[in-house]
Amino acid sequence: MSDENDQKYTNAEFDAMDENKVYAIAKKLRVPGCASMGESELRARTAEMLRAAGQLPPAGENDAAASPQAGGQAPRPAAPRPVATPMATVRYGSHNAQLPVVGKTIAAIRRELTPSWNIDAGAAVYVNGQTPSPDHVVATEETVEFIRPAGQKG
Amino acid sequence: MKVTIIGVGGIGSHLSEWIARYLASLEGEHTLTLVDGDHFEAHNKSRQAFETPGMKAVVLSTALSRRFPHLSIQPMAEYVTSQNVDFVVVEEEIVLLCVDNHKTRKIIADGMAKCRDVTVISGGNELTDGNVQVCIRREGVDLTPTLTAHHPEIASPADKGPFEMGCEELAKSGTPQILFANLTAAVIMGNLFYRLTSDEAGFLTELNPSLGPTRYTEVFFDIHRNTVDARWFTVKESPVPTTSPAVQE
Numbered sequence: 001m002s003d004e005n006d007q008k009y010t011n012a013e014f015d016a017m018d019e020n021k022v023y024a025i026a027k028k029l030r031v032p033g034c035a036s037m038g039e040s041e042l043r044a045r046t047a048e049m050l051r052a053a054g055q056l057p058p059a060g061e062n063d064a065a066a067s068p069q070a071g072g073q074a075p076r077p078a079a080p081r082p083v084a085t086p087m088a089t090v091r092y093g094s095h096n097a098q099l100p101v102v103g104k105t106i107a108a109i110r111r112e113l114t115p116s117w118n119i120d121a122g123a124a125v126y127v128n129g130q131t132p133s134p135d136h137v138v139a140t141e142e143t144v145e146f147i148r149p150a151g152q153k154g
Numbered sequence: 155m156k157v158t159i160i161g162v163g164g165i166g167s168h169l170s171e172w173i174a175r176y177l178a179s180l181e182g183e184h185t186l187t188l189v190d191g192d193h194f195e196a197h198n199k200s201r202q203a204f205e206t207p208g209m210k211a212v213v214l215s216t217a218l219s220r221r222f223p224h225l226s227i228q229p230m231a232e233y234v235t236s237q238n239v240d241f242v243v244v245e246e247e248i249v250l251l252c253v254d255n256h257k258t259r260k261i262i263a264d265g266m267a268k269c270r271d272v273t274v275i276s277g278g279n280e281l282t283d284g285n286v287q288v289c290i291r292r293e294g295v296d297l298t299p300t301l302t303a304h305h306p307e308i309a310s311p312a313d314k315g316p317f318e319m320g321c322e323e324l325a326k327s328g329t330p331q332i333l334f335a336n337l338t339a340a341v342i343m344g345n346l347f348y349r350l351t352s353d354e355a356g357f358l359t360e361l362n363p364s365l366g367p368t369r370y371t372e373v374f375f376d377i378h379r380n381t382v383d384a385r386w387f388t389v390k391e392s393p394v395p396t397t398s399p400a401v402q403e
Contacts, residue, residue, distance in 0.1 A: 029366075030364065030365070030366070031366050032365070032366050032367075045366065045367075048361060048366070048367070049361075049363065049366055052361045052362075052363045053363050091383070091385070093283060093285070093374040093376065093383075094283065094374040094375055094376040094379065094381040094382060094383045095381075095383075096383045122306075122307075124304070124306065129387075129388050145385070147304050147305070148283075148285060148374055149305065149307045150256070150259070150276075150278050150284075150285050150287065150301075150305045150307060150308055151277070151278030151279040151280050151283070151284030151285050151339070152254065152255065152256055152278055152280065152307075152313065153164070153254045153278060153279055153280065153329060153331050154161055154163060154164055154165040154166065154252045154253055154254045154277060154278050154279060154336065154339065
């Protein structure tokens with residue numbers, strides 16, 4: 001009997017999984033916060049955990065050998081992926097959300113979010129941990145972090 | 155274990171009691187130093203934990219020593235300045251920084267940079283939100299970002315330290331705060347203190363197969379939304395641009 005906790009996947013299999021299957025794996029692996037994640041973050045965090053557990057090869061690696069179907073069988077065709085709005089992660093202070101901001105500039109995102117998130121006018125910004133170029137346009141699955149100034153009082 | 159709490163007002167007066175209780179429960183000899191040059195006054199009662207007016211460091215040290223007689227608790231009834239910081243931030247110490255101004259945070263950051271092995275956990279709040287930073291330095295290398303690396307408001311503080319103000323200016327410098335924002339900062343600092351003192355190596359592990367990402371360098375909270383979010387920021391020194399956001403974008 002196969003133990004699903006030890007199930008190994010190829011990157012192609014993982015990419016083809018629907019969100020419910022990924023969520024089921026995330027729950028088994030106890031991915032923190034998986035119940036409230038958007039799909040892209042859920043996939044990323046679950047893939048990290050699977051890789052840490054040796055159940056998924058490194059991203060981009062030719063992983064046919066890791067597949068339980070290896071040994072001459074043709075790879076299973078990928079299921080058609082649902083068309084989803086491209087999202088990016090945006091953070092400021094305790095705000096942390098997947099938002100449809102792909103294709104927008106940092107300045108535009110700041111303008112849109114400031115009324116609800118009260119982003120400080122002087123808040124520095126990173127994209128994937130790096131200072132972005134002045135004309136940076138946000139791409140899918142990037143993380144935009146506006147740095148909340150430190151609390152002053154105590 | 156050597157623990158120093160700098161600032162024992164809104165955050166530090168609560169945290170000092172919890173840390174004293176925790177240290178007293180551990181085996182071995184531990185010292186707790188409370189540093190603050192300010193006085194408890196009647197109007198502080200709404201947010202700060204004390205029984206009698208007087209110098210904050212002395213009042214709390216006396217009260218906690220009575221409750222935890224086996225713990226060595228020392229007061230230092232002075233504000234931290236660039237002149238005395240070398241006596242406050244010392245090797246192999248854990249500093250819990252609970253001050254109410256960025257000027258003192260910068261002084262502590264500078265003092266930390268002179269040490270080989272020191273840990274600083276710094277908390278602060280505005281009216282309903284705030285943050286906690288953790289800075290770990292081992293063998294002269296910063297394992298986490300410094301207090302100033304991602305915070306230009308601390309690197310170049312625009313405010314004054316309490317040691318630079320007269321009595322009248324000090325009295326006017328207070329801004330409204332909410333007890334629960336102070337307490338939230340104190341709880342997060344306490345969580346970090348426990349985590350670091352019980353399993354520092356585990357805390358710095360990037361990925362724990364059973365827990366997922368476990369390390370973080372800063373925690374943000376908002377009592378209005380009742381949310382807390384922990385982040386890992388890179389160690390590299392101050393990539394924050396000095397240009398204004400408008401130019402930067």
